[in-house]
Amino acid sequence: MLQPPAAVRAITRTLEAAGHEAWCVGGAVRDALLGIATLDWDIATSARPEQVQQLFKRTIPVGIQFGTVGVLDRDGVLHEVTTFRHDVETDGRHAVVKFGASLDEDLARRDFTINAIAVHAETLALRDPFDGRADLERRIVRCVGDAQQRMQEDRLRALRALRFAGRFDFAVDPATWQAIKDSAPHLGRLSMERVKQELEKVMEQVARPSVTLERYREAGIFAALVPALADAPRARFLAIDHLPLGRHERRVLRLAALFVEPGVRPPRTLEKTLKDLKFSNVEARAAVSLAEAAGDHRWSEVTELRDADLRRAVAKVGRLMVPSLARVLWARAKAEGATAVQANAGRALYRRALRVAFRDPLSIGDLAIDGEDLQREGVAPGKAMGDVLKQLLEVVLADPTRNTREALLAVVRARRA
Numbered sequence: 001m002l003q004p005p006a007a008v009r010a011i012t013r014t015l016e017a018a019g020h021e022a023w024c025v026g027g028a029v030r031d032a033l034l035g036i037a038t039l040d041w042d043i044a045t046s047a048r049p050e051q052v053q054q055l056f057k058r059t060i061p062v063g064i065q066f067g068t069v070g071v072l073d074r075d076g077v078l079h080e081v082t083t084f085r086h087d088v089e090t091d092g093r094h095a096v097v098k099f100g101a102s103l104d105e106d107l108a109r110r111d112f113t114i115n116a117i118a119v120h121a122e123t124l125a126l127r128d129p130f131d132g133r134a135d136l137e138r139r140i141v142r143c144v145g146d147a148q149q150r151m152q153e154d155r156l157r158a159l160r161a162l163r164f165a166g167r168f169d170f171a172v173d174p175a176t177w178q179a180i181k182d183s184a185p186h187l188g189r190l191s192m193e194r195v196k197q198e199l200e201k202v203m204e205q206v207a208r209p210s211v212t213l214e215r216y217r218e219a220g221i222f223a224a225l226v227p228a229l230a231d232a233p234r235a236r237f238l239a240i241d242h243l244p245l246g247r248h249e250r251r252v253l254r255l256a257a258l259f260v261e262p263g264v265r266p267p268r269t270l271e272k273t274l275k276d277l278k279f280s281n282v283e284a285r286a287a288v289s290l291a292e293a294a295g296d297h298r299w300s301e302v303t304e305l306r307d308a309d310l311r312r313a314v315a316k317v318g319r320l321m322v323p324s325l326a327r328v329l330w331a332r333a334k335a336e337g338a339t340a341v342q343a344n345a346g347r348a349l350y351r352r353a354l355r356v357a358f359r360d361p362l363s364i365g366d367l368a369i370d371g372e373d374l375q376r377e378g379v380a381p382g383k384a385m386g387d388v389l390k391q392l393l394e395v396v397l398a399d400p401t402r403n404t405r406e407a408l409l410a411v412v413r414a415r416r417a
């Protein structure tokens with residue numbers, strides 16, 4: 001498991017044959033030692049970026065100013081090769097890097113001991129000057145060196161520490177935890193894009209985000225960065241644990257659920273809160289719609305809803321909203337300790353809501369009749385027609401079997417008589 005793939009070994013061999021040092025470092029080494037399969041093996045080398053570029057046929061200058069050259073292997077897979085470096089003159093946001101460092105110096109600039117282990121690709125010799133392996137065994141996230149100083153150098157580390165702790169279900173070393181708390185008031189220096197990326201990674205990588213989110217809160221990170229979440233009920237964070245883990249849609253749903261409070265209308269400021277957090281327009285609108293839909297008190301009483309009321313409720317939020325809404329409300333119910341009876345009632349209800357949503361006519365577009373039909377019946381386009389269509393929709397919501405051309409024309413004619 002610790003052995004890097006052949007393509008990585010071929011790259012380190014080439015570097016060594018040219019007289020340079022080459023080691024595997026960072027996340028892949030950590031994951032391999034934890035027994036987690038990993039794909040991205042980062043290579044660190046004493047060779048300068050231009051030397052790396054000369055040694056390999058196909059390279060891409062992916063982060064050349066930081067010393068990173070992408071080397072393409074025979075299959076076109078990109079491997080990052082980064083020159084040993086020091087970080088100097090940091091202002092908590094930007095690192096200025098200096099080449100000409102040793103492996104140990106390069107490891108010393110890394111954030112946490114578990115991320116500061118190097119392995120030789122062939123001999124599998126480890127270089128572990130900060131006892132990262134011991135921390136992996138003790139299941140602890142601990143800063144390399146002085147925690148206060150390391151957090152001051154780069155404020156993002158506060159968020160990274162909590163993410164790694166959540167992802168591996170590790171504790172946070174006390175000095176590191178203290179430094180995270182002391183960092184919280186300064187996190188406003190971070191760009192919101194990076195904060196959002198961190199939150200996204202938490203939602204995508206951490207099975208039980210509630211632990212991480214409560215740590216954010218306890219450390220004062222929400223108070224500093226997303227005040228809207230500082231006083232969120234605990235159950236709201238717990239609910240996220242019951243939403244599936246994963247990329248894209250799943251991550252987006254988990255993020256949106258952070259702002260959903262069932263039975264309570266979202267504050268008018270929600271959209272601005274989300275924009276400040278760099279949600280895209282599409283994501284922000286979807287999250288606001290979800291929060292508004294869940295905020296409708298009717299959904300708290302849905303177990304008692306008759307079919308017609310259920311159809312009206314689904315028509316109001318839009319059928320495409322129902323699957324997300326059902327998942328989030330259901331997750332919240334579980335977080336609040338729904339009993340088996342409630343659980344069954346809830347499941348039955350959401351199945352009903354989904355059936356209604358994707359079977360029954362719910363909008364004017366679903367009517368078996370259209371504007372042209374109405375014009376032929378002498379209904380003038382404009383407001384009059386809008387009113388008739390709304391009335392027909394109400395008829396159909398009450399009884400979907402009446403959604404036929406004949407039945408609806410009969411309603412129109414009766415109305416005019």
Ligand code: ATP
Nearest residue numbers: 025026027028042109110111112115116154156157
């Ligand atoms: P992931 O699986 O999330 O990618 P990772 O450990 O590979 O985890 P990266 O963000 O890809 O994390 O960074 C690669 C390595 O670079 C880290 O393992 C760490 O050694 C170092 N590193 C990354 N960000 C920082 C930082 N802000 N401060 C210090 N070292 C860092």
Ligand code: MG
Nearest residue numbers: 026027028040
């Ligand atoms: Mg990585």
